[in-house]
Amino acid sequence: MSTNTAPQQQTAERGDGTNGSGRVAVRDVLIAGDRPTRPGPVSASLTFGWRALLKIKHVPEQIFDVTIFPIMFILMFTYLFGGALAGSTGEYLQFVLPGILVQSVVFITVYTGFGLNTDISKGIFDRIRTLPVWQPTAVVGALLGDTVRYTLASIMTITVGLILGFRPDGGVIGVVMGVLVLLVFSFSLSWVWTMLGLILRTPSSVMGVSMMILFPLTFASNIFVDPTTMPSWLEAFVGVNPVTTTVTAVRGFMHATVTPAEIVRVLITSAAFVVVFAPITMYLYRRKR
Numbered sequence: 001m002s003t004n005t006a007p008q009q010q011t012a013e014r015g016d017g018t019n020g021s022g023r024v025a026v027r028d029v030l031i032a033g034d035r036p037t038r039p040g041p042v043s044a045s046l047t048f049g050w051r052a053l054l055k056i057k058h059v060p061e062q063i064f065d066v067t068i069f070p071i072m073f074i075l076m077f078t079y080l081f082g083g084a085l086a087g088s089t090g091e092y093l094q095f096v097l098p099g100i101l102v103q104s105v106v107f108i109t110v111y112t113g114f115g116l117n118t119d120i121s122k123g124i125f126d127r128i129r130t131l132p133v134w135q136p137t138a139v140v141g142a143l144l145g146d147t148v149r150y151t152l153a154s155i156m157t158i159t160v161g162l163i164l165g166f167r168p169d170g171g172v173i174g175v176v177m178g179v180l181v182l183l184v185f186s187f188s189l190s191w192v193w194t195m196l197g198l199i200l201r202t203p204s205s206v207m208g209v210s211m212m213i214l215f216p217l218t219f220a221s222n223i224f225v226d227p228t229t230m231p232s233w234l235e236a237f238v239g240v241n242p243v244t245t246t247v248t249a250v251r252g253f254m255h256a257t258v259t260p261a262e263i264v265r266v267l268i269t270s271a272a273f274v275v276v277f278a279p280i281t282m283y284l285y286r287r288k289r
Contacts, residue, residue, distance in 0.1 A: 048141020099223030113193030178253035
């Protein structure tokens with residue numbers, strides 16, 4: 001009889017499939033008087049930033065936009081249009097590479113809104129909002145994680161350019177400063193796509209609308225040609241284009257021709273994006289159902 005009782009006792013202890021010691025451990029955690037310390041805004045933001053980077057680990061295809069696109073843009077525009085636009089591919093490369101650097105990184109910024117909308121469609125967004133953390137950290141962390149992607153794209157673009165013959169007159173310091181200015185602008189621009197990620201219904205719609213906005217901004221700029229060659233009405237638009245402002249500053253840093261006014265314009269533009277779109281984004285984030 002004792003032989004039959006032992007399995008019954010073990011089954012009773014396991015209940016839902018957890019052994020007795022495991023259930024005791026879970027019970028001890030639940031009834032413990034001391035709770036874990038609530039994470040601060042910085043640590044929580046860094047955690048969400050690491051989560052954004054882990055997406056690349058689990059979906060390696062996301063790294064293609066960081067590696068393949070910059071190479072493709074440089075080779076295509078330098079060797080297809082360089083001779084026609086500047087007389088030689090080498091001379092055109094000196095002009096166009098800072099612009100392609102800006103274009104490549106700006107295109108990547110749309111993935112912030114794309115990723116947020118994906119979390120919403122999969123229900124992850126609702127789980128994140130229940131966590132006992134400062135709510136903006138989920139968005140800020142995603143933006144910080146994507147900044148690493150921007151840095152990788154910048155390194156890839158500059159490396160390929162150096163291999164092809166790009167020689168910045170500003171040296172290493174000029175290149176680094178140009179990349180830093182670009183990162184500041186890209187971080188601020190990402191708030192626009194994050195806002196769209198909260199408004200639009202599907203990830204594909206976020207990508208489509210974002211690209212519909214970005215293509216005119218990038219091609220109607222000074223990335224590929226000098227704006228003075230354009231019609232007056234188009235030149236006026238290019239002059240106030242925030243992408244043009246950023247390209248001018250990045251190109252100026254790399255070729256040691258940047259002026260304080262050009263730097264200030266980029267910083268003011270970046271601050272304006274954050275001041276306008278960050279509050280709207282967080283309002284939509286809190287109101288999202």
